[in-house]
């Protein structure tokens with residue numbers, strides 16, 4: 141990255157941080173981050189990654205902007221109702237920072253294409269709205285050896301954690317199998333600002349991973365209860381040696397094994413919320 | 415006393431299954447770690463909480 145006066149000014153607040161500085165900013169400028177889902181979590185995540193100067197941001201979503209999304213999905217706007225979410229997100233991200241390269245991925249992520257798509261990126265953000273998809277992303281990241289940030293949100297709160305290959309538990313270590321009673325934002329409701337908190341945490345984890353700053357939510361789960369304003373960081377340091385995807389003798393060695401677990405809903409953040 | 419999510423609770427002698435059923439947690443959406451080890455769901459009915467155990471119960475939600 142050629143560091144001209146405009147960039148020095150744009151990223152001035154990063155450059156003064158000892159944990160980021162010029163070196164960290166250069167790392168950000170060549171980093172590739174994939175955000176899966178441009179909804180409640182993905183909206184703030186993409187905006188902060190773009191403003192932070194992450195070189196390439198892939199945005200995967202096959203849905204279109206709906207009026208009911210705008211209460212929380214702050215990357216989209218009223219005049220873009222009906223537009224593809226990837227196109228809308230690209231417009232907003234580029235408006236904030238024209239230097240970043242946005243890659244819209246309109247295809248629905250499934251067990252056949254997800255490994256190919258995530259393999260292009262350094263860090264992945266799971267911003268989807270269903271456990272089925274969250275487990276598909278988890279299993280794909282474990283199999284492909286990719287670090288990723290998990291988060292979920294309903295009502296006034298949710299949780300976030302970061303998976304780093306070989307360094308902490310994966311989602312399957314913690315939950316076992318896919319919960320099929322999952323509440324989604326449509327039947328439970330969600331406050332936009334709560335999704336904003338968790339999506340921002342995901343973007344922050346990506347920035348920390350890329351720059352090497354601080355301590356990730358690896359081996360820890362952050363639970364955010366915005367209704368009573370309680371936050372707890374649970375230590376869950378141990379991976380499960382019997383985990384069916386990241387354990388010593390995994391049964392899920394490719395995504396076809398569990399195809400039916402993920403495939404019913406595929407990857408969505410919008411249409412089936414309504 | 416059992417230290418559950420940082421709070422001392424009078425739960426010694428209960429199984430994990432019994433404790434969870436008395437709370438708002440949904441069994442399919444929790445992770446339980448006792449003294450640093452994740453307890454698999456199949457063992458909830460036979461795992462008894464002991465005096466002095468440190469337990470983390472993490473509830474998960476799936477929305478986004």
Ligand SMILES: [Zn+2]
Nearest residue numbers: 310313383386
């Ligand atoms: Zn695992």
